[in-house]
Amino acid sequence: MSAVPLLAVRDLTVRFGRRVAVQHASFELWPGEVLAIVGESGSGKTTLLRAVHGDLPADGGRVLYRLHDGTLAPLDGLAEPVRRHLARTEWGFVHQNPRDGLRMAVSAGGNVGERLMAAGMRHWGRIRAEATQWLRRVEIDPARIDDPPRTFSGGMQQRLQIARVLVTRPRLVLMDEPTGGLDVSVQARLLDLIRGLVADLGLAAVIVTHDLAVARLLAHRMLVMQGGRIVESGLTDQVLDDPQHPYSQLLVASVLQA
Amino acid sequence: MSLPAYSFAYLDEQTKRMIRRALLKAVAIPGYQVPFASREMPLAYGWGTGGMQVTAAVIGPDDVLKVIDQGADDTTNAVSIRRFFALTAGVRTTERTAEATIIQTRHRIPETPLAAGQILVYQVPQPEPLRKLEPRETETRRMHALAEYGLMHVKLYEDIARHGRITLSYDYPVLVNGRHVMAPSPIPSFDNPKMHRSPALQLFGAGREKRIYAVPPYTDVVSLAFEDHPFRPWKAEAACGLCGATETYLDEVVVDDRGGRLFVCSDTDYCAERRKAGHRGAAAGHALAAGEGG
Numbered sequence: 427m428s429a430v431p432l433l434a435v436r437d438l439t440v441r442f443g444r445r446v447a448v449q450h451a452s453f454e455l456w457p458g459e460v461l462a463i464v465g466e467s468g469s470g471k472t473t474l475l476r477a478v479h480g481d482l483p484a485d486g487g488r489v490l491y492r493l494h495d496g497t498l499a500p501l502d503g504l505a506e507p508v509r510r511h512l513a514r515t516e517w518g519f520v521h522q523n524p525r526d527g528l529r530m531a532v533s534a535g536g537n538v539g540e541r542l543m544a545a546g547m548r549h550w551g552r553i554r555a556e557a558t559q560w561l562r563r564v565e566i567d568p569a570r571i572d573d574p575p576r577t578f579s580g581g582m583q584q585r586l587q588i589a590r591v592l593v594t595r596p597r598l599v600l601m602d603e604p605t606g607g608l609d610v611s612v613q614a615r616l617l618d619l620i621r622g623l624v625a626d627l628g629l630a631a632v633i634v635t636h637d638l639a640v641a642r643l644l645a646h647r648m649l650v651m652q653g654g655r656i657v658e659s660g661l662t663d664q665v666l667d668d669p670q671h672p673y674s675q676l677l678v679a680s681v682l683q684a
Numbered sequence: 685m686s687l688p689a690y691s692f693a694y695l696d697e698q699t700k701r702m703i704r705r706a707l708l709k710a711v712a713i714p715g716y717q718v719p720f721a722s723r724e725m726p727l728a729y730g731w732g733t734g735g736m737q738v739t740a741a742v743i744g745p746d747d748v749l750k751v752i753d754q755g756a757d758d759t760t761n762a763v764s765i766r767r768f769f770a771l772t773a774g775v776r777t778t779e780r781t782a783e784a785t786i787i788q789t790r791h792r793i794p795e796t797p798l799a800a801g802q803i804l805v806y807q808v809p810q811p812e813p814l815r816k817l818e819p820r821e822t823e824t825r826r827m828h829a830l831a832e833y834g835l836m837h838v839k840l841y842e843d844i845a846r847h848g849r850i851t852l853s854y855d856y857p858v859l860v861n862g863r864h865v866m867a868p869s870p871i872p873s874f875d876n877p878k879m880h881r882s883p884a885l886q887l888f889g890a891g892r893e894k895r896i897y898a899v900p901p902y903t904d905v906v907s908l909a910f911e912d913h914p915f916r917p918w919k920a921e922a923a924c925g926l927c928g929a930t931e932t933y934l935d936e937v938v939v940d941d942r943g944g945r946l947f948v949c950s951d952t953d954y955c956a957e958r959r960k961a962g963h964r965g966a967a968a969g970h971a972l973a974a975g976e977g978g
Contacts, residue, residue, distance in 0.1 A: 507830045514834075529838070536842050543841065544834025550844055550910040572845050 430492050432457045432598060432630045433478070437487035440470075440477045447473040449654040450487070457597070460624055460631045462645035462662065464638060464677065470654040471634040472522075472602050478632070479519055479600050480509060491598075514544050518591030522603040524583035527590070528575045534561060534586055535571040541594045560589040564619060581612035585619065592623060599624075599631045605640055617643050638681050642666055650674045693740040693773040699723055703741035703896070707887060710898035715860030716828070717811050722894040732765055732790055733891030735807035739788050742803060742887070743769065748776045750784035755792035755933070755950030762790075779953050791854075793875040795932050795954040798884035800901060806869040808890035811897060813857040813867040833865045836908055844913055853918045859906045860899055868905075874917040874933045879905040922947040925967035927958035937972065948972060 431454040440448040448470040455461050463471045476482045478489050480501055490498045491512070501509060513519075521527040528537050538557040539547075547553055558568045564585040566578075575583050584604060591599060604620065605613040621644055624631055635641055641648050641662055648665050650658040650673065658671040669675045691697065699721075706720040725733040743749065749769050753761040757779040765788060766777045778784050781796040788805040798804060814824045817835045827833070836857055843850045856873035860866045868876060869888060879886060879899060886899040899905060909915040923930045925946040932954060934947040946967055949955035959973065 510830060510832065532838060533842055533845055535845055536838050539841055540834060540838050543837040544832065546834075548837070548911050550841065551912050553841065554845075 430496060430498055431455060432459075432492050433632075434490040434498060435474075435478060435487070436490065438474065438477055438484050438489065439486035440473050440482055441485045446654050448477060451651075451656050452487075453649055453656065453659065455598070455630050455632060457630050458628045459647065460629075460633065460645045462641035462648040463632065463634045463651060464636065464641050464648055465651035466636065466677070469651040471636075471651055473654075474651070475600050475602055475632060475634050479517070480513065514541055515594050516597045518594075518596040518599040520584075520587055520591055520599065520601040520604050522606045524575070524580070524587045527587040528583060530576050531574060533572045533574055534566065534578070537575060537586060537590045538593050541590065545594055556593060560593050561586075563623070564589040565615075579612075581608055581616060584608065584616060588620065588623070592627065592629075595627065597630060599629050601631060601633045603635055604633065605635070605637065613640075620644060638666060638678065650677065690772065692745070693743050693769065694725075695723065695737065695740045699737075700741045703737055706896045707738065707741065707898065710887070710896050711885070711900050713864070714899055714903050715858075715864030715866040715897060717895040717897045719894055720896050722891045725891065726768075727764075729892035730809060731761060732788070732807040734889030734893075734896075735788050735790070735805050735891075736765060736768070736889075737891060738805045738887050738889035738896065739769065739786060740773075742805075743773055743775060743786055745773070745775065747785045748778050748783055750778050750781060750787045750953075751789075752787065752792055752794065752951075752953075753790045754935070755794075756952045758952065780957075781951075781953055789871075791870050791872075792933070792950060793871055793878045795949070795951040796957075797878075798882055800883040802884040804882075804884050804886045806871075806886065806888045808867065808869040808888045808895070809892070810855075811867055811888065811890040811893050811895040813855075813865050828864060831863065833859075833908075836865055837910070840908060840910065840913075844910070850909065850913060850915070856915075857908050859904075859908060861903050862906075865908070866897060866899075866905075872918065872933055873907065873915070874919050876905070876907045876915070876917060881905075920947055923965060924949045924955060924958075925965045926970060926973050927955045927963045928965035928968075929955070929958055929963070939970070939972065946970065946972065 433455040435451060435453050438448060438451045451474055465471050477484050489501045491501055493499050535557040538560050539553040542553050561568045566582055566585055575586055605616055633644055645662045648662045649656050652673045658674045666678055669678045703720055706718045710718045725736055727733055751762045751766040753759040769775055770777050781794040786803045790807040812824055817839055818824050840850055843852060854872050855867055855870045856876055858866050858868050881902050883901050885901055888897045907915040920934045922934055926948050929949055932949045935950045937946050937948055939946050
């Protein structure tokens with residue numbers, strides 16, 4: 427493992443007016459690592475994720491990302507074209523609601539192909555072949571490649587969103603409650619799929635969830651947030667089996683059987 | 685001495701100055717949409733108010749104006765705009781492409797190749813080529829600024845996925861000067877190649893959307909496409925019934941109530957010139973020919 431993390435968040439603070447949503451959050455993410463951020467609603471998980479992705483301006487602190495030359499560069503120091511280029515090639519963001527991450531009027535194939543075309547691919551047949559392969563990979567029947575996502579079930583839409591994000595082989599994927607709003611059996615299939623893909627592609631991922639089972643299944647390490655602060659961090663099993671902070675203890679104890 | 689009832693070419697001098705400044709900027713950045721303070725014209729939005737304002741800003745007393753609508757010189761829109769400038773600017777008007785110094789157009793580029801020194805003014809309903817794909821103006825501006833045009837290809841991808849080929853046949857998006865993606869206004873894709881390195885100056889005015897853009901002479905204008913699905917301009921597989929031309933863009937006209945149809949050149953001036961030169965199509969002498977051009 428290299429000596430430089432893929433992503434480093436230092437002292438990140440986000441305010442909404444006078445309300446502090448995230449306070450002095452710091453963590454590092456290494457290549458191939460999956461990090462879960464858990465906590466109750468309103469604890470600042472999603473805000474932290476969006477600030478890391480650059481969707482929300484930070485009121486303090488920095489987000490650093492390792493570029494291909496190995497240097498750790500602060501994202502706010504990069505020019506916007508560079509940042510947007512990174513966002514659509516090396517990073518991916520999976521929204522909780524697939525409607526936010528998909529183009530509902532565009533066919534499944536077009537959705538998956540969009541990032542390829544944005545990256546400059548101009549060969550229709552190759553884009554099509556790549557899209558077909560990715561649909562198969564996320565267990566969507568390739569015969570539905572020309573159907574719009576609004577004709578898909580919730581679970582299929584979420585898998586399509588994942589295919590759309592992974593098609594450019596990103597190094598870093600941020601997921602905001604990827605299994606939220608799906609019924610339990612569909613959740614299980616999706617988690618299995620995500621786990622397989624993350625392992626196959628060697629992705630680094632940050633997964634925000636309120637479901638400790640998701641964290642247990644997918645994450646190597648986890649952060650526990652409460653009231654905008656990271657109150658505990660460590661290896662997933664360690665935090666879940668032997669929580670130190672009172673809030674973590676409460677969180678773990680409140681789950682019937684994690 | 686009494687002052688004239690209104691300014692030369694209708695618009696006041698300050699307005700023309702404002703439009704000329706926008707035009708200069710547009711010419712300096714080919715394909716870039718320059719916002720301008722579009723004025724009310726004595727004509728409804730959608731009838732060519734943008735084109736008229738551009739024409740009014742560039743026209744001089746020595747200019748010769750031609751106005752076409754769908755290629756025809758004798759349709760309502762063309763006749764009324766031509767008369768408007770004859771009245772307000774006192775300029776000479778013509779139906780001959782070669783004689784004109786300014787050609788205001790809706791939906792066509794004349795068949796006769798344009799020459800250096802001519803100005804082609806387009807009437808544009810929707811200047812933003814990305815609008816149907818991305819409804820937010822803030823976002824489309826950012827996409828232009830950063831040259832993020834992947835979305836445009838998503839639209840073409842969808843076309844091929846659905847129909848096996850790019851079926852977009854008008855307002856076909858182009859890349860201007862290797863930098864800006866531009867809506868060529870609803871001209872048929874057949875006309876797109878005429879924009880490429882044209883010796884004429886091409887100006888675009890969108891009155892309702894308040895945008896001006898331009899393609900200076902001899903600028904690269906490339907129609908977007910895929911490597912394995914190249915751009916193919918579309919045209920009806922027929923010859924003009926009146927003049928026999930096979931290389932022109934044709935209109936299909938219903939000629940009777942028994943299903944009779946006739947393909948004729950949409951460029952009435954070009955068709956009339958050919959007939960004058962002795963070319964005859966399969967339906968030569970049809971009553972349709974009497975009403976138009978010559």
